[in-house]
Amino acid sequence: MMITEGKAPTDRAARYLKQVLSHFSHKITVEQAEDHGSATFGAGKAYLTATADALVVRVEAADAEQAATVQRVIVSHAERFGEKDQLKFGEFAPVAA
Structure with a gap:
């Protein structure tokens, strides 16, 4: 299992989380809450989290x-x-499992 994490600094993380997950919800399985969610692709799963200062993605x-x-x-x-x-x-960056 490979786990990686990256982030994009922004004060509008919740907006982008919603936009990204809404976009994919028409094609793949998506779970979404106010400040976090996930998207399941054939190649793996992405977990998105909106913090006060960044959009964090864990794959x-x-x-x-x-x-x-x-x-x-x-x-x-x-x-x-x-x-x-x-x-x-x-x-x-790789994250320890």
């Missing part, structure tokens, strides 16, 4: 390649939705 997948696939999908959509606010994720 769980079978291996590094699948984790990178889920990261790319989530990050590309979130950054596109947050383009006007210059939303940018830093590097995703």
